[in-house]
Amino acid sequence: MRKFQGRTFFLAVMCIFSLIFTGCAEENNKEEVQIPDMDHITIMHVDAGKKEFAEYISQAQKDLNMQITVLEYPLNADSRQAKVSSLLAAGDASVDVFSINDEMISEFKYAGYLEPLQEDVMNRQVAAAFPQDYLKQVVMADEQIYSAPYMMDVLCLWVNQEWLGEAGINDISTKENFMEFLSYDWGKERLAYGGSWEKTYAHNEIGEFINLFGGDFYDWHNPQTQAAVIFLKDMVEEGYTSENNLVDQYEQMNQKFIDGKYGMVFMYGSALNMYVDADVYGQDNIHLAPLPDLGSNTTFIATWQYALNKASQNKEAAKRFISYAISRKGSSLYAEKMNRMPAREDLIWEEDLQVTGYADMREYMKNVKLLARPMPANPMAFIAMQGELFQKYVTGELSLDSYCELMQQLVDDNLVH
CATH class of the missing domain: 3.40.190.10 (Periplasmic binding protein-like II)
Structure with a gap:
């Protein structure tokens, strides 16, 4: 009887040791396969x-x-x-x-x-x-x-097809059609062209028209560079667009375009989502238009x-x-x-x-040359100063010669070409 009890005690002790060993082994295994933090x-x-x-x-x-x-x-x-x-x-x-x-x-x-x-x-x-x-x-x-x-994002020309139909123009890809669209009598409440010329936004359209006229943003003595900004000011003086552009950023310009107050605008391609949401995008309404042939088929990429x-x-x-x-x-x-x-x-x-x-x-991209916008190391200050000079030129505070001289100095001081 004592022999049996001793054997039982021995087996019990061995079981306890076995359980402890197994538990430790399992714990060690858990540590080895632990998943690292995400x-x-x-x-x-x-x-x-x-x-x-x-x-x-x-x-x-x-x-x-x-x-x-x-x-x-x-x-x-x-x-x-x-x-x-x-x-x-x-x-x-x-x-x-x-x-x-x-x-x-x-x-x-x-x-x-x-x-x-x-x-x-x-x-x-x-x-x-x-x-x-x-x-x-x-x-x-x-x-x-x-x-x-x-x-x-590509800077694109957008046009309202209903306006083209009203003017009896198929498209605005030629200089003649472009000018005919601008000069058409749209009445008092509508303008052929809408711009975003607030001082921190005008940079895009100034550069875009210089591109279209075959000018050089780095050379403000270039006749084509000057022709581009003369054209922008002339659009205001001829009534093709409004001096109100000088206070509008893209938000205001796009809303007026969507509301049918403008016939065409330059705006980045990402605006398409805005036009879709407003239910005005389509071939019978607001859509992309080929760049007018004013000298160079060039636009900006961002x-x-x-x-x-x-x-x-x-x-x-x-x-x-x-x-x-x-x-x-x-x-x-x-x-x-x-x-x-x-x-x-x-x-x-x-x-x-x-x-x-x-x-x-x-x-659209197949038919245009894409350029990066000129950007210095102090872009926001440069853009704002460029916009201020342009606004002073459009409102007559600066003559063409003074404006171009100040722009050339601004470019020379800030941009490396």
């Missing part, structure tokens, strides 16, 4: 708050196995640029990736705020998919690429880009996101979700994306 980045984005963008980010999180927090920008362009500049200058690491435009990158690429992307994100093979002249002029400095474009905060504590994860966002897959997803043109040229020409107006925009 990467987490924060981006500040111009599209934040839009349902379609939230859907895009949701898909990106799944594809990357990453958590992405999205922060909103101030609505005003000046406030937006000031916000980013203050965060970057302070070395604030709370935002890893910024969605930025041409004005922002033109300033920030020289300031030492951004992490270069050329070695891994925008290597030679990837960079080849984007407009090369644009990359060199806008996103590069000292042979380094500081941002990665994800969305392309992009929105991703830039990596040099102070970021999540650089590798941020680079993974940017690489995804500018890949063919990520670019296609964004373009279709947001109904916008991708920045990748290979996608534009090789894929039929489900984007409203995609075929029209591709056809």
Whole structure:
């Protein structure tokens, strides 16, 4: 009996040791296969708050196995640029990736705020998919690429087809038809042309008409450069457009266009979504128009880009996101979700994306020469000063000669050509 009890005690002790050993082994195994924490980045984005963008980010999180927090920008362009500049200058690491435009990158690429992307994100093979002249002029400095474009915008001429029909004009692609449209009697409440000439917006149309006339923005003694700005002032004096343009930004100009107060405007292609939402987009209403033949078939290109905060504590994860966002897959997803043109040229020409107006925009781009806008390292101050000088010229405060001399000095002091 004692022998049996001793054996039982021995077996019980062995079982206890076995359970302890097994538990420890299982615990050790759990540590060996423990899943690492998911990467987490924060981006500040111009599209934040839009349902379609939230859907895009949701898909990106799944594809990357990453958590992405999205922060909103101030609505005003000046406030937006000031916000980013203050965060970057302070070395604030709370935002890893910024969605930025041409004005922002033109300033920030020289300031030492951004992490270069050329070695891994925008290597030679990837960079080849984007407009090369644009990359060199806008996103590069000292042979380094500081941002990665994800969305392309082209400055386009838009016309109201109902107005063309009323004037008995098929299109405005010739100089004769363009002038006939401008000079047609539209009555007191309507104007042939609408502009956005507020001092921080006039830059685009001034440069665009210089392009159309075959002038040179860097040379204000060039007769064609001068002819372009003379034409803009003449449109006001002839009643083709209004001096009210001097206080209008794109928001006001587009609303007047949608309301039927203007027959045509120059506006970026991304405005198509606004026209679609207002139910005025279509071949029988507001649509793209070929550039008038005034000397040169040239227009501006701009992009929105991703830039990596040099102070970021999540650089590798941020680079993974940017690489995804500018890949063919990520670019296609964004373009279709947001109904916008991708920045990748290979996608534009090789894929039929489900984007409203995609075929029209591709056809438009086939027939124009695309240029980057001239941008100095102090873009906002330069643009505002350019706008102030233009307004003084249009209102007669400056003569043509004085205006051109001051513009030449402004260009020489700020732009390297």
